[in-house]
Amino acid sequence: MPNWEPLKGCQELAISAPVDEVLFHGTRGGGKSEAQIARFVIEVGKGYGAHWRGIIFDRKYKSLGDLVGKSHQMIPIACPKAEWKEGKFKWVFPGGEELLFRHIARVEEYRDYHGQEFPFVGWNELTSYASSEIYDLISSCVRTSFIAPADGSLAPLPMCIFSTTNPLGAGHAWVKKKFIDGGGDCTIQDEHTEVFNPRTQRREDLVKTKVAIFSSYKENIFLDPRYVATLEKITCPNKRAAWLEGDWSVTAGGAVDDLFDAQ
Numbered sequence: 001m002p003n004w005e006p007l008k009g010c011q012e013l014a015i016s017a018p019v020d021e022v023l024f025h026g027t028r029g030g031g032k033s034e035a036q037i038a039r040f041v042i043e044v045g046k047g048y049g050a051h052w053r054g055i056i057f058d059r060k061y062k063s064l065g066d067l068v069g070k071s072h073q074m075i076p077i078a079c080p081k082a083e084w085k086e087g088k089f090k091w092v093f094p095g096g097e098e099l100l101f102r103h104i105a106r107v108e109e110y111r112d113y114h115g116q117e118f119p120f121v122g123w124n125e126l127t128s129y130a131s132s133e134i135y136d137l138i139s140s141c142v143r144t145s146f147i148a149p150a151d152g153s154l155a156p157l158p159m160c161i162f163s164t165t166n167p168l169g170a171g172h173a174w175v176k177k178k179f180i181d182g183g184g185d186c187t188i189q190d191e192h193t194e195v196f197n198p199r200t201q202r203r204e205d206l207v208k209t210k211v212a213i214f215s216s217y218k219e220n221i222f223l224d225p226r227y228v229a230t231l232e233k234i235t236c237p238n239k240r241a242a243w244l245e246g247d248w249s250v251t252a253g254g255a256v257d258d259l260f261d262a263q
Helices: 010-014 032-041 061-077 107-111 133-139 172-180 225-232 238-246 253-262
Strands: 019-024 053-057 083-085 091-092 099-101 120-124 160-165 188-196 202-215
Touching: 010 202, 019 032, 019 172, 032 061, 032 091, 032 120, 032 160, 032 202, 053 061, 061 160, 061 202, 107 133, 120 133, 133 160, 172 202, 172 253
Parallel strands: 019 160, 019 202, 053 099, 053 120, 120 160
Antiparallel strands: 083 091, 091 099, 188 202
């Protein structure tokens, strides 16, 4: 991604991890939002054109405000000819690539996306979703009809679900079970499934991968220390452990956790 460099350490790893599902989690102030945008933009201009299409979700449009703001800081520098379509809440790139920002809070709203292709799906604050139901439904849209040229001039189109979150939130328990409990940080977890492959016309072993990558404010060399001071003054033990330490052992997952609305 021209003119933008990831933070050394976990942010650098998160935007390049060769896996199907990434959970970029940890403390507040660790650069998770920037990494999510960069994960999409690094594939822009490689020749995939309109096949490279991404969408980033949150439960409410207003919760996407900060993320959209960061996209306005990053994308015009990386891709000066990219256009922001205000009425459609999306970026359109010269090669035809698109990055959309959308809200989804109810299962019924999945119908708006059923049948669409999004090789890249992002989730902003994944623990704000009380269950995995919407996540699982939208995962069916992570697909592509693109077939890489036989001459090897272009790599297969990458497909990825990239989620960011802090601990706490109504969905703390299911996110922890899916990504955190299965292995340590930066440990790629494999899931093997035998499926029918339409391209080869036979059943084959399919391997899907996921990884949890810890993000810490301590790696963010651009972070104002006054923000760190605010985190260090938190007196609520759960919020302090979640936001300052990224600790998943906090007591969370209840209805009131959604009030924290961690960013």
